[in-house]
Amino acid sequence: MKIRLLACVTTILLTGTAWAQVCPPPGCTLVCQQGGLLGYECGGSGQPHFVISDGVQIDQLTEVSGVNASFSVAGLTVHTTIGNTTFAPFTIGTSETRVRFTTSLGGECVQIKNLSGFVNPSPIIVDMRALDVLRTGAFFCREPARDLVCFPVKGQVGPPFPTNLGCTPDRVEFACGRVPS
Numbered sequence: 001m002k003i004r005l006l007a008c009v010t011t012i013l014l015t016g017t018a019w020a021q022v023c024p025p026p027g028c029t030l031v032c033q034q035g036g037l038l039g040y041e042c043g044g045s046g047q048p049h050f051v052i053s054d055g056v057q058i059d060q061l062t063e064v065s066g067v068n069a070s071f072s073v074a075g076l077t078v079h080t081t082i083g084n085t086t087f088a089p090f091t092i093g094t095s096e097t098r099v100r101f102t103t104s105l106g107g108e109c110v111q112i113k114n115l116s117g118f119v120n121p122s123p124i125i126v127d128m129r130a131l132d133v134l135r136t137g138a139f140f141c142r143e144p145a146r147d148l149v150c151f152p153v154k155g156q157v158g159p160p161f162p163t164n165l166g167c168t169p170d171r172v173e174f175a176c177g178r179v180p181s
Contacts, residue, residue: 036083036126039150039174042167050101051165052148052176055127058166059143060104067099069110073140080149080177082133083126087177090118092140100139107143109150126175129156133175140179150176 039052039061048060074095080087093114101109115135122132131153141148157172 037148037150037176037178038126038129038172039176040161040165040167040169041171041173042165043170044168048104048167050173051167051169052103052150052174053162053165055162058104058164060166061101061109062104064099064102067102067108069095069097069099069108071095071108071110071142072097073110073112073142076140078149078179080179082151082175082177083124083131085121085124087121088117088119091116095140101141103141103143105143105145107141109139109141109148111137111139112149113138123155124175129172131155131157131172131175141176147179147181148176149179150174 037052037054039050041050042048049063050061052059052061072095073092075091075093076095077089077091078087079089092112093116094112096111096113098110099108100111103109115138118135120133120135123130124133125131132155134152134154137152139150141150151174153172153175161169161172
């Protein structure tokens, strides 16, 4: 079992985003069967532009402009897990004062920058997709029941998509993790 797991992890690390929809390869169920929150870009010109889903709950993100944020997360040290990866703790240096998105769960999202101590864990595995994490464009959402940190991703971002998202997705745009309060 240890050798099969090691072979699977090695395969994932060596091939990264190059392997198409072949996850899980034979014997790779422990590494690839990780859940997570994925953010999907919705097709068309209407709202919402994005939805975040864990496969059960859907959170619609609506782009807004000219709205001041009701919070700042500058200086916050973030501990999170996304998919199969626990991120090393990092500190948010800058939290925008303007809201980037409002959420259907009653929250606001602000763009974050200058992530001190951020170690890019790419590739990560979320819902059987190999994804590379991008720092630029990261954002933080504060909702009544949870806080999330989301990163743009590239890699296995194409179909198949869930059918219950409330919009027609074009691609996976973000991978998100809950942030304990």
